[in-house]
Amino acid sequence: MSYDDVKTSGKPIPKGLQECIPDYRDIHEVDVPNYTDEQHGTWALLMENQSKVLPNRACSEFLEGLNAIEFPRDRIPKLRDISDSIEKHTGWTLMRVDGLVPDKEFFTLLAEKIFPSTDFIRERSEIGYTPSPDMFHDLLGHVPLLINPRFTAFFEKFGKAGVEAFRRGHPGIKMLPRLYWYTVEFGLIKNPEGLRIYGSGIVSSPNEVLYSLSDEPKKIPFTVEEIIQKPYDIWKMQTELFVIDSFEQLEGDFEAWCVKEKLL
Ligand SMILES: [Fe+2]
Numbered sequence: 694m695s696y697d698d699v700k701t702s703g704k705p706i707p708k709g710l711q712e713c714i715p716d717y718r719d720i721h722e723v724d725v726p727n728y729t730d731e732q733h734g735t736w737a738l739l740m741e742n743q744s745k746v747l748p749n750r751a752c753s754e755f756l757e758g759l760n761a762i763e764f765p766r767d768r769i770p771k772l773r774d775i776s777d778s779i780e781k782h783t784g785w786t787l788m789r790v791d792g793l794v795p796d797k798e799f800f801t802l803l804a805e806k807i808f809p810s811t812d813f814i815r816e817r818s819e820i821g822y823t824p825s826p827d828m829f830h831d832l833l834g835h836v837p838l839l840i841n842p843r844f845t846a847f848f849e850k851f852g853k854a855g856v857e858a859f860r861r862g863h864p865g866i867k868m869l870p871r872l873y874w875y876t877v878e879f880g881l882i883k884n885p886e887g888l889r890i891y892g893s894g895i896v897s898s899p900n901e902v903l904y905s906l907s908d909e910p911k912k913i914p915f916t917v918e919e920i921i922q923k924p925y926d927i928w929k930m931q932t933e934l935f936v937i938d939s940f941e942q943l944e945g946d947f948e949a950w951c952v953k954e955k956l957l
Pocket residue numbers: 826830831834835878893894
């Protein structure tokens with residue numbers, strides 16, 4: 694049987710996924726877990742904690758996305774509902790995954806405008822910190838910017854560049870995860886009101902929100918060339934953070950680097 698024959702919820706599997714992620718399933722075909730009251734309570738507590746610290750610290754683009762998505766405050770949302778909300782704005786959708794996705798598959802999903810999200814919530818004892826990203830990180834951290842067309846324009850190019858890097862065995866295979874770390878996960882941005890956060894690793898953690906805008910981590914103007922040479926440590930608070938002027942700069946500088954490297 695060819696994958697062209699397989700339909701999911703009436704939609705064909707995106708062409709780019711057919712070889713790389715043959716077990717791709719449309720989000721509407723995935724069963725929703727039966728969460729316990731305690732798990733819904735964990736989500737509510739995380740939402741309450743973050744809603745106290747994000748105003749005036751997260752960037753305006755993120756906060757606009759957060760308002761538009763209207764995450765439930767007292768219960769865990771269904772991935773399919775969040776996916777439908779995103780799709781109305783930018784055409785991006787979610788795919789349910791068990792956990793971290795290997796880089797090649799991750800790039801392929803992004804190139805197809807699909808963001809992978811887990812559907813499990815951290816233990817109550819891990820409210821402040823969880824070693825493996827859970828659905829609170831994936832949804833609250835990443836989704837608000839997935840409805841911002843300027844950010845998604847960058848994100849789609851990032852995925853396509855990664856696919857091309859793997860196809861050619863280009864060193865971008867090692868460089869692009871660094872760029873992802875210092876922008877998508879831990880990036881800061883200059884808003885007209887001042888320095889703000891857009892990195893999902895920061896916005897989904899109360900401790901990181903306060904720490905990132907303190908004097909402690911060094912703030913460095915964003916350049917692709919510097920970031921792609923800089924390794925990162927996932928187990929420590931970040932000592933250096935990169936600051937973009939705008940999402941236009943992020944997209945424009947990244948595209949220029951990709952063109953130079955023949956990745957786009
Ligand atoms: Fe993340």
